[in-house]
Amino acid sequence: MFEFFASPDAWVALLTLTFLEIVLGIDNIVFISIVANKLPQNQRKRATNIGLLLAMVQRIILLFAVSFLIGLKNPFYYIDSPWLTTGISGQALILFFGGLFLLYKSTSEIHEKVELPSHDKDELDAKKITSFSNAIVQIVLIDFIFSIDSILTAVGMTNGIGDSPMDALLVMIIAVVISIIIMMVFANPIRVFINKHPSMQLLALSFLILIGFMLIAEAAHLSHTKIFDQEIGAIPKGYLYFAIAFSLLIEFLNMKLRKKEDALESK
Known part of the structure; x- marks a missing residue:
């Protein structure tokens, strides 16, 4: 089975698919960060790591059930009316x-952060997810939704690679494992960064609103x-990721400008 990796095509497919899985996992990291930051401080890192590990296991299982996922694309009910x-x-x-x-989760979080008085700390803490298992369930559910698109994309990219269907499956599994490991390395620093900067929290929630509309x-x-x-x-994903990258760039410039102004005022 591993003789297949003597071919340059296998390595090109693996690198391309790994990069794609990481890019498609950005929205997943944002959601995990939002959910994990609502847990007590000592549970946040563990929730992020466990959530990503379960996401990896779930995606590997879905790869073995890829024929089932492809079957989900077939319509089972039709609506034909004058306007729809x-x-x-x-x-x-x-x-x-x-x-x-995602729309409900994001708008409710934005409402909580914007409308709730900043001095009402007790009410804000009472709204935190106190159940570790509840946070993990949310992470696994949303990862399942994101996995449908990424797995089907992976199947399309690896179609025809190798002499055996197991060759393509092996490439997809390795790509998923590598991408999840890379996401685990960066997920917690991203979570801490988002939690530390309120403006980034709102920007991350706005991204989830965009992703919610894209899914619909x-x-x-x-x-x-x-x-x-x-x-x-369909909404081209390139446009969405460009909008996210551009917004992040502007926010980083704003943060740098605010630091510069604060430094000048402190002198």
């Missing part, structure tokens, strides 16, 4: 309800949904 045409599939439902969950749009696109004969297209 769509074919509902299992994959579309998962993405749709996952997007709704993706669900409609996969269902070939037409509203008044206008088909809903």
